[in-house]
Structures are given as C-alpha cells and as structure tokens.
Amino acid sequence: MKKLLMVLGIMLLGGAFTTQKLSARSIEITVAGPFDDVVAALKKGDVSGLASYLDNNVEINIAGKSNSYSKAQAEIILKDFFSKNQVKSFELVHQGGDNSRFGIGNMTTGSGNYRVSFFLQKKGGTMVLNELRFENK
Incomplete structure (x- = not known):
C-alpha cells in the first residue's frame, strides 16, 4: 500500500511540474x-x-x-x-x-x-x- 501511495504521489508531482513547464513556455511564446x-x-x-x-x-x-x-x-x-x-x-x-x-x-x-x-x-x-x-x- 505504501508503494502504491508513493508511486501515485510521484505521478501527481510529475504532472504538476509538467503543467508549470507548459505554462512557462506559452508565456514565452506570447510575449514579444x-x-x-x-x-x-x-x-x-x-x-x-x-x-x-x-x-x-x-x-x-x-x-x-x-x-x-x-x-x-x-x-x-x-x-x-x-x-x-x-x-x-x-x-x-x-x-x-x-x-x-x-x-x-x-x-x-x-x-x-x-x-x-x-x-x-x-x-x-x-x-x-x-x-x-x-x-x-
């Protein structure tokens, strides 16, 4: 059970970082x-x-x-x-x-x-x- 929770936690954190990276990229593209x-x-x-x-x-x-x-x-x-x-x-x-x-x-x-x-x-x-x-x- 602990392993499952740890894997889910890592996946959620990985998703949060991906979302932040995408947001930062879209700002770079739109700012000229x-x-x-x-x-x-x-x-x-x-x-x-x-x-x-x-x-x-x-x-x-x-x-x-x-x-x-x-x-x-x-x-x-x-x-x-x-x-x-x-x-x-x-x-x-x-x-x-x-x-x-x-x-x-x-x-x-x-x-x-x-x-x-x-x-x-x-x-x-x-x-x-x-x-x-x-x-x-």
Whole structure:
C-alpha cells in the first residue's frame, strides 16, 4: 500500500511540474517586444505591423533614395514598396543594442533581393522605428 501511495504521489508531482513547464513556455511564446514584432512584420511585408512602431518622423532609404517622412507618408511609401516587392523571405542576420536596437537582414522579394537594416530607439516608455533601409543586393 505504501508503494502504491508513493508511486501515485510521484505521478501527481510529475504532472504538476509538467503543467508549470507548459505554462512557462506559452508565456514565452506570447510575449514579444517591438524588435521581434518588426522582424515578424518584415517577414510578411506587413505595413500595419511596421506602422504601429513608426516614429513621428522616419528616415527611409529604398535603393539609394533616402528621405525623411512623416509617419503617414512613411506608411504610404512602405505600402508602395511592399506592393511592388512581395516578400518571399526575410532572414535576420545581425542584431544589437540595448537602449536602442538595430537589425540587419536579407530580404528576398518577387522582384529582387534587399539588404534591410532598421533602427529602433527608445522614446518615452516605448521603442519607435526611426530608420528603415532597403538596399539592393
């Protein structure tokens, strides 16, 4: 009888630890920050996902043509770019920073390949996207 109770106790404890591990994993998966959200938006060519992080003024460089745009103008520029360049893949190859973050990746589109770099800067209590570069490879 003691052996049976001990086996049942171990099984119950094992189940409790498994449940806790699953809960911790689901939290990790659902919690994403601005950097990860921008990477995900670039992978999909999701202008809305990028627009939610755009600063009031954003520098955008597309194939050597660089300008500073308001948030509304930047969204139009990005919509135009992604409508002409449907994203097939985006691979992040380098990232860094603490208070400000940057990422560099390779983007393959239906009409060409680009080296993409982006910069997020802390502004107030949030991170904002203030520079995007799409350079022909």
